[in-house]
Amino acid sequence: MAVLVNADTRLCVSGITGREGTFHSLNNRSYGTEVVAGVTPGKGGHDVEGIPVFDTFHEAVSETGANTAMVFVPPPFAADSILEAADTGVELIVAITEGIPAHDELRVFNHLQRGASRLVGPNCPGILSPGKANVGIIPAAFFKEGNVGVVSRSGTLTYQIGNELAQRGFGNSTIVGIGGDPVPGSSFIDIIELFEADPDTELIVLSGEIGGDAEEQAAGYIGEHVTKPVVAYIAGFTAPPGKTMGHAGAIVSGSTGTAQAKAEVLEAGGVRVGRTPTAVADIAAEILGA
Amino acid sequence: MDLLEYQGKQLFAKHGVPVSPGRPVTTVGDAVSASDEIGYPVVVKAQVLVGGRGKAGGIKLADDREAVEEHGGAILGMDIKGLTVRELWIEKASDIDDEYYAAFVFDRSAKKPMAMLSKMGGMDVEAITDEDPEAMRMLHVDPLLGFQDFQGRRLAFEAGIAADVIRPVGAMLGKLYEVFVAEDATLVEVNPLIVKPDRTLIALDAKVTIDANALYRHPDIAEMRNALDEDPQERLARERGLTYVPLEGNIGILGNGAGLVMSTLDVVAQAGGRPANFLDAAGGSKAEAITSAVEVILSNERVTAILLNIFGGITRCDEVARGLVEAVDQIKPTVPFVVRLDGTNGEEGRVLLAEADLPNLHIEATMLGAAEKVVELAG
Numbered sequence: 001m002a003v004l005v006n007a008d009t010r011l012c013v014s015g016i017t018g019r020e021g022t023f024h025s026l027n028n029r030s031y032g033t034e035v036v037a038g039v040t041p042g043k044g045g046h047d048v049e050g051i052p053v054f055d056t057f058h059e060a061v062s063e064t065g066a067n068t069a070m071v072f073v074p075p076p077f078a079a080d081s082i083l084e085a086a087d088t089g090v091e092l093i094v095a096i097t098e099g100i101p102a103h104d105e106l107r108v109f110n111h112l113q114r115g116a117s118r119l120v121g122p123n124c125p126g127i128l129s130p131g132k133a134n135v136g137i138i139p140a141a142f143f144k145e146g147n148v149g150v151v152s153r154s155g156t157l158t159y160q161i162g163n164e165l166a167q168r169g170f171g172n173s174t175i176v177g178i179g180g181d182p183v184p185g186s187s188f189i190d191i192i193e194l195f196e197a198d199p200d201t202e203l204i205v206l207s208g209e210i211g212g213d214a215e216e217q218a219a220g221y222i223g224e225h226v227t228k229p230v231v232a233y234i235a236g237f238t239a240p241p242g243k244t245m246g247h248a249g250a251i252v253s254g255s256t257g258t259a260q261a262k263a264e265v266l267e268a269g270g271v272r273v274g275r276t277p278t279a280v281a282d283i284a285a286e287i288l289g290a
Numbered sequence: 291m292d293l294l295e296y297q298g299k300q301l302f303a304k305h306g307v308p309v310s311p312g313r314p315v316t317t318v319g320d321a322v323s324a325s326d327e328i329g330y331p332v333v334v335k336a337q338v339l340v341g342g343r344g345k346a347g348g349i350k351l352a353d354d355r356e357a358v359e360e361h362g363g364a365i366l367g368m369d370i371k372g373l374t375v376r377e378l379w380i381e382k383a384s385d386i387d388d389e390y391y392a393a394f395v396f397d398r399s400a401k402k403p404m405a406m407l408s409k410m411g412g413m414d415v416e417a418i419t420d421e422d423p424e425a426m427r428m429l430h431v432d433p434l435l436g437f438q439d440f441q442g443r444r445l446a447f448e449a450g451i452a453a454d455v456i457r458p459v460g461a462m463l464g465k466l467y468e469v470f471v472a473e474d475a476t477l478v479e480v481n482p483l484i485v486k487p488d489r490t491l492i493a494l495d496a497k498v499t500i501d502a503n504a505l506y507r508h509p510d511i512a513e514m515r516n517a518l519d520e521d522p523q524e525r526l527a528r529e530r531g532l533t534y535v536p537l538e539g540n541i542g543i544l545g546n547g548a549g550l551v552m553s554t555l556d557v558v559a560q561a562g563g564r565p566a567n568f569l570d571a572a573g574g575s576k577a578e579a580i581t582s583a584v585e586v587i588l589s590n591e592r593v594t595a596i597l598l599n600i601f602g603g604i605t606r607c608d609e610v611a612r613g614l615v616e617a618v619d620q621i622k623p624t625v626p627f628v629v630r631l632d633g634t635n636g637e638e639g640r641v642l643l644a645e646a647d648l649p650n651l652h653i654e655a656t657m658l659g660a661a662e663k664v665v666e667l668a669g
Contacts, residue, residue, distance in 0.1 A: 075503065075506070076506065076507070099503045100503060101474055101501055101503045101504035101507070102396060102474070102476060102501045102503060102504070103433070103471060103474050103501065103504065104504075106396075106401065106402070106403070106433045107433050107434060109401050110401065110402065110432065110433050110434050111434060125603075137603070137604060138603070139602075139603035139604060139633070139634060141634070142603075142633070152549070153549065154547060154548060154549020154550070154552075155547050155549065155603070156545075156546055156547025156549060156550035156601050156603060157547060157549030157550045157552075157553050158549070159601050159603050159633060160550055160553070160601045160632075160657070163601070163632065163633065180548060180549070182396065182398050182476075183398065183401050207549070209548075209549055209552060210552070211398075212398040212399065213398070213399045217399070233553075235549050235552035235553040235556060236552045236555075236556070237555075237556045237559065238537070238552075238555040238556050238558075238559045238565060239535075239552060239555070239568075240535070240537065243535045243568075244502070244535075245535060245548060245551075245552050245568055246533045246547075246548025246549075246551060246552070246568065246570040247548040247549070248501075248502070248503055249398070250548060250552065259556075275556075275560065276553075276556075276557050276560065276657070276658060277553060277657065278656075278657070278658055
């Protein structure tokens, strides 16, 4: 069944005429995702290799029945594009753009709380349901269908962990990159809730990192609401306080947001934490009995 | 991006938050002429991005010209927690009736701005809450509505602010929120916020952090970056568009993707090594990007070995390998390299490197193997 994206996904890409937008839209289409439309203001009526381009999201949605939006536009225009997509009532918005100002993200997040659209990202690699649909920039070749759901704040680290699982013969129900920014549209909890309800998912891998308290919040939620086994990885044990480690959200502020604290809270909540990506795959294999 | 006190105060003044008149100076001579202009007594304040300036002797009251010369001379060049004082802020001295604490912080957990107010200003936030957890009053702001007058009044009443300045303190919070939003700050802190004998308010200190992702719409703030205080490697990396964080150890780290690089640091540390830096080359696989990154790492003289850890997704490992061969040819590094290429075209990349037969370059297939190897070579 997978979560969020599947064979019913009808994707509309904002920024489809940009270099990255075109490349990844076509990649997603070759994977089998229904890419039904693109949006670039002023380029309505054109097409990208047969994908029709519209001036507005509203037109794209009403003409093509798109139910999922992907945002690829540069940071100064990204918040506006997310809000435009949300204004059409589209079910899911996946924002890939990195570098959106934090205050823009705050306004977008708080606005979306009042509507029906779900936002994943920004600053994320997207969502892949192997064998069904790929929305974003995750290199699908490394992943096959299976029963492990992955939710992660990082891109390449997800590929690393996913690859270690694949080498042990495991595939994935869905891989969800929630992104490395301080105000992600979807939290670990939002995605874990979906995996818990998804019959195809038997084990959940949570890949976190320093900064904020999303992992701690997830630990509390897992303890109370999740019956499926969860294995976690936390990056950034060696990160010095006060320094942003690449991702805008990856920063230890004072004594809060440390990897050590996150690992301890998760373990206290019954989640097994692997100290290396390899160890995560080992634990997953042990639990699933392979 | 953290701002110096006087830079924060410049933003405050722009939004009508009252501050004392002052001048930033870099020499004792300028400190004296600024003081003459402002009128004595003045306060001579070290401008460095670290707390505890007062305790370190970096803030002094000066009643006359001789005192400014003495304190200015002592503070300029002073080392405060590892930072050299290169700039002073000369400010009109204020008499103080009351000291409060006021701040707006970016609450990631609640995903809302949070206002904070206490009547126990002039001490650390931690000290305030340690002494009396109830003394720090906090409430969240709906970013779509903005800070409301009632919220200012409520905080002021609950914090036990003096009755005659309840409304002015509330109004000042409103202006600080304006700074917080209009300037894309993730922190605006005033400690202390003082009440003078004439019962007017002044922001006596300013601690402001600006969201680096928003600097494109604040060119004036982007220019405030204090290049002199920046680590030279960090500056070099920033100029080359690389994400670099200096660390204490001797093993240079280069990888693609923030999460994978963080994880690489951890795995190296677990193998008994000490990373010298964090460097995310992002999608840059071309020779130019790799050369640039390796140059930044090697500009740190402590580095005795380098680990290049790439998991190719969109990035192709054969391209990385070609880039690395060119980079090594150009730089001719003397320290050993350990290279782990995996993911897209990983095998092709490893074959390319093996064929190039570069001196002092070791190819590893796994992240753990690469970490162990680099620790062994780094000594």
